[in-house]
Amino acid sequence: MDALIDLVWPPTAWHWLTLALVLLAIETMLGTFDLLWVSIAAGATALFSAFAIIGSNSWQGQFLFFAAAAVGLVVLGRTVFADMRKKDAEHPTLNRLMSRTIGQRATVIAAFANGQGRVRLGDTEWPAETTDGSNPGEGASVLVDGTEGNGLKVTRAGT
Template sequence: MEWANELMWPLTAWHWLALGLILLSIEMAVGTFDLLWIAIAAGVTAIFAAIAPAGLSDWQGQLIFFAAAATGLLILGRTVFAGMRRLVSDHPTLNQRMNRTIGQRALVVSGFSGGMGRVKLGDTEWSAETMDGSNPGEGTSVVVEETNGNILRIRIAG
C-alpha cells in the first residue's frame, strides 16, 4: 500500500486536472450542470496547485481551495447561470406539427354536429371541435385556437 501513498500524496495539479476531466465526462453523460461547476473548480484547483507558493499548495491548502471554489461555483451556477438549465428553442414548434396549426385559418368541409366536424387546413382534412360547442355549416371560415391530440379546437373566424 505504500505505492498508493506515493501516488496520491502529495496532490499535484495533474490529480486535480484528472478529477476535473472525469467529472466533466460524467457531466456530459448526465447533463445536470451541477458537476460542470465542480469540474471547473477542480480545473481551477489544478492551476492553484501549479502556481501557489509551497506553504499554500500543500494537500490541505488544495482541498480547502477546492472546497471553496466548488461551493462558490455551484452557488453561482444555481443562481446567476440558472438560465443554462432551461431548454430554449429557436423553433418552439419543431417536431410538434399540431402546434404549428394554431392561429391558422381553416375551412369547414362537413357540417358540425354536437360541436364536432371536419375542417380543411392547407391540403389536409382534420377532425375538429368548436371551442363553444357551436355547429358551423359547410364553407364557414374558422381559426384554430388550440389542439387536443390530433383534433383541432376551433372558433368561427370573425
C-alpha cells in the same frame, strides 16, 4: 503500500484533472448541476497546481484553493445560474407541431358538410372539424381552437 501512497500523494494537476472528469461524468448521469460546479472547481485547481508560483501550490494551498472555488461556484450556481435547474420548457410547443396551430387563422379549401371539411394553414392542408357545428363555405376564414389526432378543431372566425 508506500508505492500506492507515492502514487496519489502529494496531489498534482493530473489528480485534480482526473477528479474533475470523474465528477463531470457523474454529473452527466445525475443532471443536478451541483457536481458541475465542483467539477469546474477541480479543473481550476488543476490549473492552479500546474501554473501557480512554487510554494503556493503545496497540497494545503491546493486544497484551500479547491475549497474556496467549490464553495464560491456552488453558491454562484445556486443564485446567478439558478435558471439552469428549471424543468420548465423554454419552448412548450417544441416538437409538438399540432399545438403550435392553436390560435392561428386558416382558410377553408373544401366547404364543410356536417361539420367536416379541409382547411389550409400556412402551406399545409389539414382535415378539420368545426367545434360550433357551423359549415363554413370555401374561402371562409376559421380559427384553430384545438387539435385531435392529425386534424384541427376550428370555429368560424369573426371578420
